[in-house]
């Protein structure tokens with residue numbers, strides 16, 4: 001083994017789903033590399049990014065999967081969901097249609113992923129001016145409650161709540177698997 005390489009206790013696969021252009025790729029870039037890539041589709045074709053962290057003294061490798069644009073063609077395959085312990089369903093707070101499709105994404109997850117997959121609902125682009133907003137946080141919180149999901153608004157652009165949302169999800173996955 002390479003010097004400095006720590007033992008990994010767990011690998012958690014987490015999938016990110018939601019309509020096109022809600023900010024999935026940017027959320028993933030923010031969490032795994034703490035960056036917001038201006039040429040946003042530079043990661044196309046890359047299946048996942050990883051970040052290794054310590055949770056309860058265990059080394060956890062979070063393997064965060066990006067649809068890499070598959071959702072445009074409604075062709076997110078079951079291989080994408082397979083083995084996912086956690087999932088993020090993302091909508092854009094400035095585009096109501098992306099919120100209206102959340103239920104469909106949750107259904108798709110429930111159909112393909114394992115029954116015990118922990119799911120978070122994320123309202124991204126919370127940095128946008130209030131006048132641009134088409135979905136209020138309390139409405140999304142109600143939907144999340146009905147569906148039994150953890151909910152947070154976030155901004156991949158500013159980084160607000162991104163770390164916390166992923167860490168909360170990974171903590172919940174940890175509680176399920178450990």
Ligand code: GDP
Nearest residue numbers: 020021022023024025026040124125155156157
């Ligand atoms: P994806 O198709 O869901 O992966 O979406 P992308 O990550 O490619 O983002 C789509 C567009 O939204 C790009 O122009 C991003 O720069 C922009 N974007 C992503 N996240 C945010 C955010 O938190 N705030 C704002 N204002 N724009 C964002």
